[in-house]
Amino acid sequence: MFNKKTNKLRVLVVDDVTDYVEMVKGRLECFGYKVETATNGQEGLEKATSMIPDLILLDVNMPLMNGHEMLEHIRMNQSLDNTSVIMVTNLSEAHDIATASVHGISDYIVKPFNIVELIDKVRFALESKVLN
Secondary structure, X not given: OOOOOOOOOEEEEEOOOXXXXXXXXXXXXHOXXXXXXXXXXXXXXXXXHHHOOOEEEEOOOOOOOOXXXXXXXXXXXXXXXXXXXXXXXXXXXXXXXXXXXXXXXXXXXXXXOOHHHHHHHHHHHHHHHHHO
8 A cells, every 4th residue: 555665655647638647746746645647548557557556546538548448457457456546537427427437436526626626535535545
């Protein structure tokens, strides 16, 4: 759960919008999280496999591999199947949320969002994971 070197929880932010990724990374680092980023689903899956994050913030609409495909791969990987995932996307239709929920996401946030709300949901997901 905790990285023994830094004693920080690890978060992977996967989204193809660079400004969003940098803003979220900066905010999460201010709260003491160790943050890695990826700009597409394929890169995100590779980073997730190598770093084994405690939480992934995952967009849906991305090049190379979309967020739903990445989420399916995460859940098939035994070393990642316990990783918490929060979908952060502009898709707000019920079928979009249902598609993600089938794969056991922790939460679903629709863009644009309030950064305080995002940080609260990250904290809740990680606290829930620590308690389980």
